Amino acid sequence: MIQRLHRSDLGNSLRSLMENDPAFRPVAYFSMEVGLKESIPTYSGGLGVLAGDILKSAADLGVPMAGVTLLYKKGYFVQEFNQDDWQQQKPVVWDPAKELTLLPNRVNITIQGRDIQVAVWVYELIGATGYPLPVYFLDTDIEPNHPDDRKLCWYLYGGDNRYRLCQEFILGVGGLRMLRDLGYMNIETFHLNEGHAGFLTLELMRELGYYDPDKIRSQVVFTTHTPVPAGHDYFDFGLINQVFPPDALATITRMMPNMPGVSMTELGLRYSRYINGVAKKHAEVSNAMFKMETVDWITNGIHPTTWISSGMRKLYNKHIPGWELDPGRLVQALTIPKEELWTAHQASKLRLLARVLETNGVQLDPNVLTLGFARRAATYKRADLLLSDISRLKKIAGGGKVQFIFSGKAHPSDDGGKALLQKIRRASKELGDSVKIVFIDNYNMEIASLLTQGVDVWLNTPIRPREASGTSGMKCAMNGIMNFSVLDGWWIEGWIEDVTGWSIGPDATETEANANYDEKLDADDLYEKLEKKVIPTYYEDHDKWVDMMRHTIALDASFFNTHRVVREYAAKAYSIDFRGM
Numbered sequence: 001m002i003q004r005l006h007r008s009d010l011g012n013s014l015r016s017l018m019e020n021d022p023a024f025r026p027v028a029y030f031s032m033e034v035g036l037k038e039s040i041p042t043y044s045g046g047l048g049v050l051a052g053d054i055l056k057s058a059a060d061l062g063v064p065m066a067g068v069t070l071l072y073k074k075g076y077f078v079q080e081f082n083q084d085d086w087q088q089q090k091p092v093v094w095d096p097a098k099e100l101t102l103l104p105n106r107v108n109i110t111i112q113g114r115d116i117q118v119a120v121w122v123y124e125l126i127g128a129t130g131y132p133l134p135v136y137f138l139d140t141d142i143e144p145n146h147p148d149d150r151k152l153c154w155y156l157y158g159g160d161n162r163y164r165l166c167q168e169f170i171l172g173v174g175g176l177r178m179l180r181d182l183g184y185m186n187i188e189t190f191h192l193n194e195g196h197a198g199f200l201t202l203e204l205m206r207e208l209g210y211y212d213p214d215k216i217r218s219q220v221v222f223t224t225h226t227p228v229p230a231g232h233d234y235f236d237f238g239l240i241n242q243v244f245p246p247d248a249l250a251t252i253t254r255m256m257p258n259m260p261g262v263s264m265t266e267l268g269l270r271y272s273r274y275i276n277g278v279a280k281k282h283a284e285v286s287n288a289m290f291k292m293e294t295v296d297w298i299t300n301g302i303h304p305t306t307w308i309s310s311g312m313r314k315l316y317n318k319h320i321p322g323w324e325l326d327p328g329r330l331v332q333a334l335t336i337p338k339e340e341l342w343t344a345h346q347a348s349k350l351r352l353l354a355r356v357l358e359t360n361g362v363q364l365d366p367n368v369l370t371l372g373f374a375r376r377a378a379t380y381k382r383a384d385l386l387l388s389d390i391s392r393l394k395k396i397a398g399g400g401k402v403q404f405i406f407s408g409k410a411h412p413s414d415d416g417g418k419a420l421l422q423k424i425r426r427a428s429k430e431l432g433d434s435v436k437i438v439f440i441d442n443y444n445m446e447i448a449s450l451l452t453q454g455v456d457v458w459l460n461t462p463i464r465p466r467e468a469s470g471t472s473g474m475k476c477a478m479n480g481i482m483n484f485s486v487l488d489g490w491w492i493e494g495w496i497e498d499v500t501g502w503s504i505g506p507d508a509t510e511t512e513a514n515a516n517y518d519e520k521l522d523a524d525d526l527y528e529k530l531e532k533k534v535i536p537t538y539y540e541d542h543d544k545w546v547d548m549m550r551h552t553i554a555l556d557a558s559f560f561n562t563h564r565v566v567r568e569y570a571a572k573a574y575s576i577d578f579r580g581m
């Protein structure tokens with residue numbers, strides 16, 4: 001469904017669209033990372049995958065959008081482990097020319113006192129009804145650039161703060177200049193997926209030729225993703241001084257007066273006409289953190305046909321025709337015959353278990369309750385909560401009652417995350433056959449897909465309120481898989497106890513007790529519910545289990561998808577009509 005046009009067709013359909021369609025009012029979607037598929041390794045996690053999913057849904061629905069991001073020649077990284085189970089990062093070898101098309105356009109920017117040429121590659125998404133949507137990847141690794149400038153497009157989250165400032169200047173300023181060079185003169189909305197591309201406001205101001213913050217604000221939409229201040233990019237003016245050319249420096253100094261530096265979130269907040277968080281709770285947390293009342297929310301989703309298994313897709317097509325363009329129709333999932341649903345699920349599970357046997361040499365049992373946990377190994381995600389009381393875990397899950405599959409990458413400079421992975425891998429070896437825990441190396445979109453289609457339950461145990469939204473659990477819901485999760489991010493909205501899954505820890509209301517809640521207690525609740533609810537339902541009440549699967553599809557998959565997300569952005573943030581899909 002999503003595919004590339006042949007090289008010779010490239011751009012023609014878009015060009016005719018731009019020239020002939022009077023309703024063409026483009027939106028430019030800027031994201032530091034975009035995850036379209038595992039063979040384009042220019043993403044590290046949820047932010048990039050979300051961007052990719054949103055662009056895919058926009059293509060499916062005919063929303064006039066273009067994506068802009070950076071090309072990372074060395075990708076994120078390939079994950080390996082040494083004898084001590086300590087993560088090693090190996091460079092990704094990939095050839096952009098195999099996936100993308102280099103366009104002839106070049107624009108110039110100046111950073112660190114040097115002129116740099118920026119090139120651009122394009123990947124054209126073709127939506128379900130044939131609508132083309134280009135994603136542009138900016139690249140400085142070309143002749144005649146200085147060797148240091150060529151390296152600026154090598155690593156995603158790879159260098160120091162200065163490297164990152166240069167990258168964000170390329171994305172914001174270079175990105176907008178490139179769009180103009182490509183012929184996009186009538187963009188009405190610049191959507192910042194997180195603050196990284198915020199410097200495009202400088203270029204908008206330069207184009208304008210005089211200082212008018214309101215004119216800039218009226219063109220920008222900002223989506224924040226980080227519920228903690230420490231997560232926001234910050235550059236002090238000392239550094240900005242060394243990197244920016246004089247005109248940009250003068251503008252940013254005027255735009256952010258009386259400050260020691262620039263927080264990209266603050267820049268986004270000040271110069272956008274619409275601001276949103278990525279779940280209801282996240283908007284509340286953001287409003288409190290920024291001392292604002294105007295942060296709206298548009299809860300994230302996932303792209304339906306990217307994340308659904310082929311078996312489930314067939315099943316939905318048979319029983320709920322039209323769901324692919326209108327996933328809201330999945331409310332009808334209660335009509336899917338239970339045995340057909342179970343068969344489709346088991347097929348995905350067998351595929352996952354075959355992969356585990358192949359990569360880990362461990363034979364898991366398709367009739368054993370299988371829990372999955374996979375995400376970036378950031379410490380706040382607490383991948384090890386399950387392991388906090390090993391003897392209790394053995395008592396509850398031992399004897400072949402539950403098997404676990406983990407996966408996840410730690411950021412190269414995050415030793416805390418690496419220690420988490422080490423702990424899981426060591427526990428897996430120590431527990432052996434008493435509780436089977438397998439770890440699949442090198443988490444990426446392909447592994448994510450196998451896991452979120454093939455496990456029975458998806459576990460998520462972040463420290464509240466750190467999970468702005470989370471999206472992997474939505475991929476599971478699309479496949480009728482229940483979540484068993486701390487009430488944070490999207491799950492607060494998707495959770496109905498014993499219907500779409502199970503909660504861990506306290507509910508999400510802001511009571512005194514919750515404010516002082518000891519997060520360690522989550523482990524108790526996790527063990528308690530695993531023992532008293534999840535395990536008995538799986539083994540003793542198959543009928544209820546499959547009914548919960550159907551409710552998960554009807555209540556969660558019908559809503560937590562990017563088709564709904566894109567429609568919300570179009571209506572609330574872009575104020576555009578599109579082809580009306």
Ligand SMILES: *Cc1c(COP(=O)(O)O)cnc(C)c1O
Binds near residue numbers: 045
């Ligand atoms: C979906 C996805 C994520 C995001 O998962 P969260 O639950 O939001 O942490 C991260 N990495 C990959 C590879 C994914 O496919």
